[in-house]
Amino acid sequence: MGLSLAQVYTRALQGIDAPQVTVEVCLAPGLPAFNMVGLPQTGVREARDRVRSALLASNFDFPRAKKITVNLAPADLPKHGARYDLAIAVGILVASGQLAERAVVGREFYGELTLNGDLRGVTGILPAMMACREEGREAVIPADNQGEASVLRKQQCVAAISLIDVAEHLRGPHSLPFIEPCDADISPSHPGDIADVVGQEQAKRALLLAATGGHHLLFVGPPGTGKTMLAQRLLGLLPPLDERDGLEVAAIRSITGQAMRTGNAQSWRQRTLRSPHHSCSAAALVGGGSPPQPGEISLAHKSLLFLDELPEFSRHVLDSLREPLESGIVTISRAAHQVTFPARFQLVCALNPSPCGHFDGNLSSARASPDQIINYLGKLSGPLLDRIDMQVEVPRQPDVLKQQLEPAAPVSDNWRQRVIAARKLQTERQDCLNCELSPAQLSEHCRLSDEDHEFLVKAIEKFGLSHRAYHRLLRLARTIADIEDSATIGRSHLAEALSYRALDRLLHHLREL
Structure with missing residues (x-):
């Protein structure tokens, strides 16, 4: 008896890409063996035992008297995890004649097999399905991934519980139904309202501008003044993600397994607030590991x-944030390959103005000397601060405490509508948010009069700001003008943009002491 061959399609996971992998199965006469080639990592090589047990537990014949060779092509692409189990098992069934070869044409298979033949969900199913859809094929996935799959509106995807379900689907006539798309939840993901914050009118105004133009934001103030609450309320001012951005965010969550753990497929168009602890490493923040996984900045893509x-x-x-803040992507390089993750996030920071936490510009309010305060704030590099558009002071407001708290009318919904209208204006005018304006677009959409330009240059020289800060001030002034329905940028817009430089003013004051 000669060789028996079968060919089944599946996909690997490389960043948010899902390159095609062809599973080639060969049954040949010879000493019984089960070999896997094509750069399989440890988790993939262990598929031999899982597939053998799953086939036997599902009452299929396992070709014990044959030499089984499984090739995962292309051979130069690293393969990780147990996502290839189902494709390997189906390939063996086709090569051994237990399934017809035509049954796997136009289909792709993903899933981990248990020893009794059930299917377990795998991470990164959404990028694979998107690539499968582009090829016009049908995807066969585990039922555990059904929620993620329902994100795609136009698809051909079926979910199976076990290897037996897959075989019956391929044999017919009782085929598995296609997964129905779900409706996205576009309600704000944070229930709090901006009216919950008492006082701090400048900080609230800064939140409105940050939401409108996508600007990065830094709150400076002593403990207990509402910095964290303000940052959380920004989430309620942002509009829901559109379908394209939502799918990109959902793909990142799929890679990390978040979508499968939460089980809430409807939230794929909601923005999130990622808040890592200050003890996190650079790899946790920007991504890393083997295989490379997205970090906090990628999990905050299109969010906060x-x-x-x-x-x-x-x-x-x-400092590892500096490049992603400019480019919107992060590239993780390894000896064998590079992986790129999207990372266009909006940065919101908070800090105390001194190591003791209490400093309002008057040394009598602090337990630290000017040198100690400068050394404390010196932990922040100038290039990083240059990339933050607004530095907003959040001071103590003792007069607010003297007032009896009264229920405030919600305002976040109204502000969010203003944000949506202003963002629509920006998109129609320049096809991007103000925070993403290129230097060429700045010269076109942020023209200043000669007097206003001289005013801005003098302010830049006084505070010792960089050219990058100059461009960011122009972008912020453009946002202020948009909020006020002004076609041009005026002196008042520039003055307000300069007022959001609290940390620069603080450092300038300390150097003069």
């Missing part, structure tokens, strides 16, 4: 990354 107690983070960790 909140860093509380900013100077407590390692300087090396904070």
